Each structure stands twice: as C-alpha cells, then as structure tokens.
Amino acid sequence: MSDGKEWYLEYEIHKNRPGLLGEVSSLLGALGINILTINGVDHERRGLLVSSQDDQQMDQVLATIKKMETIHLTKFRQPTLGDRLAVRHGRYIERDTGDRNTFLFSRDEIGLLVDFMAELFKMPDHPLLGIRGLPRVGKSESIIAASVSANKRWQFVSSTLLKQTVRTRLSEDERSRDHIFVIDGAVSQRIGSESHWELIRELMRLPVTKVIEHPDTFVRGTEFSMDIFDYIIELRSHREEEILNGASPAASDFSWPDFNS
Template identity: 60%
Template sequence: MEKNEWYFEYEIQKNRPGLLGEITSLLGMLSINIITINGVENSRRGMLLLSEFDENIIRFKTILQMMETIKITKIRKPKLKDKLAVRHGKYIHTDVDDRKTFRFVRDELGLLVDFMAELFKQDGHKLIGIRGMPRVGKTESVVAASVCANKRWLFVSSTMLKQTVRNQLIDGEYGADTTYIMDGIVSTRRANEKHWQLIREIMQLPAVKIVEHPDIFVQTTEYSLDDFDYIIELRNFEEEEITYETFEQQQFSGESGLSMFDF
C-alpha cells in the first residue's frame, strides 16, 4: 500500500527533557516514519511524516491531545509552505487580507528562491507578480529560482543590464521550460504596441511569467491583479513601505546612465 505524507506541527507549552523522544517513540510504535524534523520559529516544531494508514495518524493525534506539555497546531496533508517551513526553519508569511500574497524580507532570500523554484517546477501557465524597492534582490531571486528549477530565463523587459524592451522572440525562445521576466514599469512607460503584442502572446503560453511591479503593469493594460496566481513582496526589512516614486525617477530620469536597448 502506498504511504501518504503528513505535516505535523506542535507548540511547546512546557519544555522538559525527553519530550521530543516521547513523541518520536510514539510515532515509531504507530509505524509512522519521520521524513524531516525542524524547529519552525519560536517554540514550535514541525515534522514531515510518512504513514501507510491514515488511521494511525488519527490515533497519534488523539494521544497527543491528552498531553499538557504540547499543543497541536497542524496535522494535515502537507502544503508547499509546510515543506519549506521544515526545510528552512521559517514560515512563509501571507497577507492577512489576501492569501495569494506572500511576504519575504531580504535575509530570507534562500527561502524565497526555494519557494519560487517549487512554483516554477509546476506545469502550465503561472503568472507571478513581485513587488519590492530597487536593489532588494527581486530579479536576482527570479534568476536563481529559474536555475534551481532547471528553467531558462528570458528578459522581455528589464533594467538588469540595460533598459531592455523586446518586440519579438526567435523560435528557440518559446517553450514551457522558459521563465519570462517582465518589468511592469519599463513595459508601461517605454514600450510600443509591438511589445504589448509580444506580451499578450507570451501570456498564452503554458509557462511561468514573472512581472516585477505588477501594480504599475495593470494600470494601463487589460490585465488586473486578479489575473495573478501569486503576488510576492520582498522588503529590506519588515516595516519597509514599497513605493514607486523614487524608483521611477531613478529609472527614467537618466540618472542611471542606462540606454534603451530594443530588439
């Protein structure tokens, strides 16, 4: 019989020696294997488990609910954020009002890259927006995630090297194994109709599309934030406000010294 994965997370109410040993011994008696175990912030610990019988997971939960030293916070089939929490020892934080918005700070770049790489590995169309101030690591994280996911990356519009605006692609640049990267500010402020025709064409491909500055991208187009599957916010620190005024001035006032690069 096939074994099923489970995510188990608990909060320590009263820490004492041997507590973890008692839990792992109970798992062993119920023939539940531990795949991964790690602390996941503060006094919580998470485990990825493998069990042939779901009934054993129910028994495990029932017994633990009688223990006063711990409080069960999650027992469920693992989600992507559960696996990454155990792998990195940190939660991925979502927006309270918008569950498709995920928040990261700069010292969590490893977690962010891992998260995006797992999204990139999934088949089919995926539209992902990423917000953040200049030089916080947005583009570099997207490129690194593409490498981790064994995907090629292609700048449709960008300021990574020069202000780049593509008006067409060549045959070898089409494909589901490519991550298409667009800068919402560059496309909106500097692009022509041929560029937008290319974007519409790319949007139809069963591939991953990344839009930096999605709020600017949707202002003058037929696309809306509802079209995005995920929104990622990357900050230098948690309280940082993401604004666009300074960024737009730097990009388009000529202070950067970058020239337009049309294909």
C-alpha cells in the first residue's frame, strides 16, 4: 500500500451515547490513522475519510471496530466521488433505482448538486450531462455555479436565461476545451435553425464537456438518443414534484421566453 492511501469508513450507530465519536476518533488516532473528514451521512450513520500508511493499520482498525457493540461497520473502501460529497454535505446523492446513471436532487440540495457537477466538469474525459427539471427550478444557475467552482468558463449555445439565445457559430476563443457548453434542448428544438443544429452536431463530435437541459426533448426527432449521456440529473423543487415520462413537462408547454446534472 502506498503512503497516505485514503479510505472511506462508514458505521451505523447501534447505541448512541455521549463520547462515542471521541472513542472512535481516539481509536483511529492511537492506531496511527489520520482522520481527514468526518460527518453524519444519515440519521444514525457517520462517515469518515481517513488516510493510512499500510495495510496493517487498517486491519487493526477493522478488527477493533468489529468488536465494538455500539457501532456496526457498514462500508469500508477507497472513497468514491459520492463518498467524498456525502461527508462534505452530510448526505448521499440519491440515484434512480431504475437507472444508476440518473441522479436525483431537490432544490434544497443545490449546494450538493453544484459540487457534484463541478467534480464532473473537472474530469479529463469531458462527460456529456443531461439535466431535467421544470422552469425556474435552478438548472442554469447550478450549471454556472458549478462551472465557476470547477474554474471553467461556460458558453450558452442555446438558452433563455437572460435573453433568448440560439447560436449558429462560435469564435476560435469560444471553442476552448476548458469551456462548458450549455444547450437548452427545448429552445434548440423549438426555434433552432439548420445552421444552429450544424453547430450542435459539431460540438457533439468534439472532446468538450457539454450540458444539455431538457435532454429528452433534445434527442426527439434527431440522430441522437438518451444512450449518449454519461450522466442524467433530475432537479425538482421538492421530492414530490413529478417529471413526466422522464422529461420536463414544461419543455413544450411553458410560455417563452423563460429561463432555465
């Protein structure tokens, strides 16, 4: 094992009592484990990001925790992006049980969503994201905030955020791979010209990060399918809000202009 290897530990609290967290922290410290971050990730669960120097240290930790009656170890692995965000925000990102590439957020989780997209924007393989949601729920604002957090510039190819935007060409400066290209699928389908779609097709071929709002509407009647998306994000005002047939119902029904994985 290499020096300073990071691990994610999560335990469920069977019998909560004062000083329990201190006991776990003291145990890790005594065994030479460095605690990087710790936070509650559920009502009765706590997650920790730790670093260790060798296998023996972690073997000792696991053996000792298994003997503790007050807690039960539920996860032990090298940290995933979801683990890091869960510890940072105190909650896990919810996934669609029917489609593991679809991630669910409500408006009170905007901070978690922004951090999640920012991490995706930093990926070197330039993922393609689709984001669903009703108008004015915060899709475009989240994309902009995530771009800023990832130290990227954003470029609207089609949008109604401030004014109706339908681009047909981009300058050389605007074609940087450090840009996040944002396409509103409903706008492009409604009023996009052939030259606008030629630009979209060109961008789809390029190794650049793209975010498409209303992805289901975007692919309708085109050569594209939902299979092209690496991640789908659904953003709701509240958990009970319905997104019909996997698409934002407002994509064809709301009044224009209107603003806003």
